[in-house]
Amino acid sequence: MENPETNIIEAPQKERISSKKARNITLVLSFLAVLLLIASVFIGLNTSPEEITTFSMGSYVQQKVYGADRQNTAHEAASAVAALEEMISWRVEGSDIEKLNLGAGGDFIEISPLTYGLLELCNDVSELSGGAFDVTISPLSRLWDFDRGDEFIPEQSLVEELLPHVDYRNILLGENNTAALKQTMTSVDLGGIGKGAACDAAINVYKQSDVSAAIIAVGGSVGVYGGKLFGDPWTVSIKNPAGSGTMGELKITDGFVSTSGSYEKFFTDSGELYHHILDPKTGYPAKSRLVSVTVKSASGALSDALSTACFILGLESAAALLREYDSEAVFIDENNKVYLTDGLKNSGAFKITNNDYTLAENYNE
Amino acid sequence: MSKFTYELARERKFITKKNIFIFAAIVLVCAAIWLFYALAPNGGTAEIKLDGELYETVDFASLEAAKEIFIDPNLAGGVELTITADSTGISVTRATCPDKTCVETGKIVRAGEVIICLPAKLSITVSGASDADAITY
Amino acid sequence: MKLETRRIAFIGLLAALAIVFSFLEGLLPPLPFLPHGAKLGLSNIVTMFAAGTTGIFSAIAIAVIKGIFAFLTRGVTAGIMSLFGGILSTLVMWIILKKTKASLSVVGVGGALTHNLAQLTTAFFLTRAAAFYYAPFMLILGVITGLLTGAVLKISLPPLMKVSKHFGIEKAGGKTKHE
Numbered sequence: 001m002e003n004p005e006t007n008i009i010e011a012p013q014k015e016r017i018s019s020k021k022a023r024n025i026t027l028v029l030s031f032l033a034v035l036l037l038i039a040s041v042f043i044g045l046n047t048s049p050e051e052i053t054t055f056s057m058g059s060y061v062q063q064k065v066y067g068a069d070r071q072n073t074a075h076e077a078a079s080a081v082a083a084l085e086e087m088i089s090w091r092v093e094g095s096d097i098e099k100l101n102l103g104a105g106g107d108f109i110e111i112s113p114l115t116y117g118l119l120e121l122c123n124d125v126s127e128l129s130g131g132a133f134d135v136t137i138s139p140l141s142r143l144w145d146f147d148r149g150d151e152f153i154p155e156q157s158l159v160e161e162l163l164p165h166v167d168y169r170n171i172l173l174g175e176n177n178t179a180a181l182k183q184t185m186t187s188v189d190l191g192g193i194g195k196g197a198a199c200d201a202a203i204n205v206y207k208q209s210d211v212s213a214a215i216i217a218v219g220g221s222v223g224v225y226g227g228k229l230f231g232d233p234w235t236v237s238i239k240n241p242a243g244s245g246t247m248g249e250l251k252i253t254d255g256f257v258s259t260s261g262s263y264e265k266f267f268t269d270s271g272e273l274y275h276h277i278l279d280p281k282t283g284y285p286a287k288s289r290l291v292s293v294t295v296k297s298a299s300g301a302l303s304d305a306l307s308t309a310c311f312i313l314g315l316e317s318a319a320a321l322l323r324e325y326d327s328e329a330v331f332i333d334e335n336n337k338v339y340l341t342d343g344l345k346n347s348g349a350f351k352i353t354n355n356d357y358t359l360a361e362n363y364n365e
Numbered sequence: 366m367s368k369f370t371y372e373l374a375r376e377r378k379f380i381t382k383k384n385i386f387i388f389a390a391i392v393l394v395c396a397a398i399w400l401f402y403a404l405a406p407n408g409g410t411a412e413i414k415l416d417g418e419l420y421e422t423v424d425f426a427s428l429e430a431a432k433e434i435f436i437d438p439n440l441a442g443g444v445e446l447t448i449t450a451d452s453t454g455i456s457v458t459r460a461t462c463p464d465k466t467c468v469e470t471g472k473i474v475r476a477g478e479v480i481i482c483l484p485a486k487l488s489i490t491v492s493g494a495s496d497a498d499a500i501t502y
Numbered sequence: 503m504k505l506e507t508r509r510i511a512f513i514g515l516l517a518a519l520a521i522v523f524s525f526l527e528g529l530l531p532p533l534p535f536l537p538h539g540a541k542l543g544l545s546n547i548v549t550m551f552a553a554g555t556t557g558i559f560s561a562i563a564i565a566v567i568k569g570i571f572a573f574l575t576r577g578v579t580a581g582i583m584s585l586f587g588g589i590l591s592t593l594v595m596w597i598i599l600k601k602t603k604a605s606l607s608v609v610g611v612g613g614a615l616t617h618n619l620a621q622l623t624t625a626f627f628l629t630r631a632a633a634f635y636y637a638p639f640m641l642i643l644g645v646i647t648g649l650l651t652g653a654v655l656k657i658s659l660p661p662l663m664k665v666s667k668h669f670g671i672e673k674a675g676g677k678t679k680h681e
Contacts, residue, residue, distance in 0.1 A: 034393070053452070060451075060452050060453075062452065062453070062499070064498065215499055216499075217499040217500070217501075219502075220501045220502035221501065222499040222500075222501050224498075234498045235497045235498050236497065236498065236499050236500070236501050237409075237500045237501070238500070238501055239500055239501065239502035244410060244424035245409055245424060245493060246409065246497065246500060249497065250501075257501045261502060264502065294501055377603070377605050377606050378605045379605060379606050379607055379652060379656045380605050380606070380607040380652070384605055384607050388607070388649070391641055391642075392645055394638075395637075395638035395639070395641045395642045396638070396642065398637075398638040399639065399642075402635070402638075462577070463576060463577055479635040479636070481625060481636075483579040483580075483583075483624075483625060483628050484577055484578070484579050
């Protein structure tokens with residue numbers, strides 16, 4: 001703005017570049033700049049995802065959906081998640097699980113194929129984990145009630161009284177989507193796989209719609225569909241168990257990720273920490289020296305179930321279970337040491353981003 | 366005082382071609398920076414500062430439900446402020462200052478975004494830009 | 503003596519006009535794509551005219567009166583911003599007008615950018631935070647309002663000169679060497 005009096009039109013002819021040429025070059029450059037700007041805004045608008053947040057299953061359901069029909073699809077997926085909750089939440093009147101729990105000890109009842117499939121999966125994981133994962137833990141989790149806000153250690157006699165009723169083998173699966181509970185005291189809570197199953201439900205909607213890519217997070221469970229722009233993998237960060245922010249990044253191109261951590265819900269009593277992941281064997285919080293397990297699987301419900309199972313089993317026993325289901329995991333122990341399954345270690349898909357954490361050299365270190 | 370604006374001004378052009386290019390350049394550069402802002406990834410944390418001092422850090426990932434933060438008017442120049450944060454962003458939802466600029470700014474979530482309330486000497490800055498598409502917990 | 507009275511009356515008139523401009527500006531709805539709280543600074547037109555007719559000191563006096571008005575009606579921070587923005591932009595416009603032959607749009611944009619940068623700096627010192635996040639918005643805004651200021655000046659100068667003649671301001675001036 002310093003020498004504006006040098007009017008281009010009146011500039012003398014002696015200049016190295018003629019004023020007319022200079023003017024044309026500037027004009028063309030400005031035109032290109034404007035064009036570039038408009039183009040990038042246009043591309044930005046067209047490739048920007050539909051981002052919506054709804055509330056289901058007691059947590060936020062956050063979606064980012066890319067592609068032509070992103071708006072409708074995102075809302076459809078949100079409805080699918082809400083519909084799933086209506087079907088599998090023991091709190092919802094008339095849901096499959098409520099009916100199952102009410103009729104415990106009685107005849108087989110018909111349930112939706114979806115609930116049936118989930119129960120089948122749960123029983124499968126329970127079997128292979130030797131009972132470390134068990135959806136019949138429900139009476140005990142209601143006894144501890146980590147959602148109450150003024151938690152206390154329940155009477156040992158009460159725990160011992162309820163413990164014998166915790167057994168996944170009490171869930172009987174019949175023909176044609178029928179199920180029953182063997183004992184009147186048995187009850188089922190699918191909360192342990194609900195968020196993962198919700199991711200499955202959403203991804204199924206994406207698959208049947210005209211969208212190119214999408215990511216859904218139901219609470220801390222994540223599912224991805226399709227590839228991002230330029231084929232970049234999705235980045236799923238793992239929450240820092242010991243503080244704010246995150247501790248690492250997991251790059252995935254498909255599948256589902258769920259985490260179980262002792263930091264989510266807990267209370268302390270006389271210096272001891274009591275967290276919400278109960279061991280079906282003892283009726284008390286699992287003592288596996290882990291603080292967080294993140295599992296990546298081909299299904300959301302599976303990753304959710306496996307993360308709980310692995311947390312309870314501990315590092316050593318978890319490896320075999322994960323191999324069985326072709327899943328990978330990130331373990332964090334009490335000493336901020338991070339352990340990876342071989343598949344993750346070899347692919348380099350996981351990276352620690354927080355200096356408080358160190359990667360263990362060997363899985364069994 | 367010898368020269369009148371009129372006399373200084375009446376012979377001048379309103380604008381020259383060179384001026385147009387300079388102004389266009391300023392606008393383009395600023396628009397590019399704005400675009401850069403608009404495409405910034407979501408931040409992980411929000412820092413609430415009063416008079417330059419850190420008051421509270423909000424970690425979006427660990428918010429299960431909406432959280433309301435009430436600022437002590439004694440620390441904020443007599444202005445009563447309510448800040449609401451949830452996993453989708455942070456905003457000032459109530460302010461007793463006259464202009465309510467901070468409330469009108471709305472919700473911020475992208476890394477680098479700022480809410481400023483000058484009467485309260487309050488600033489909220491979103492930082493911790495991560496490429497994360499989601500957080501598992 | 504009579505001339506001096508007329509001059510003071512004229513400055514008062516300009517100050518009132520500046521306040522009316524700021525007031526009108528406050529009535530405008532906030533533009534959706536611009537940072538809230540940003541002011542256009544249209545009253546620069548008046549201070550600029552004052553700088554040329556009655557001198558830089560009376561122009562600064564008008565900026566101060568405007569700042570006090572903002573302080574009384576919109577609070578301390580708005581007052582400080584208006585004061586700094588007003589004085590600095592008046593000075594910058596006066597210098598550009600006096601020392602260069604730049605076009606009127608440059609004068610207007612220079613003033614508007616100074617006005618906005620002064621606002622940003624004030625915000626920065628008050629919050630010691632990333633107030634400069636708003637810089638690109640404020641600069642674009644400055645260019646737009648500066649052009650507007652320049653255009654209004656170009657159009658309004660002849661009628662304003664007629665008015666000022668009634669206040670005897672014309673006689674204080676001399677012949678310019680710019681022709």
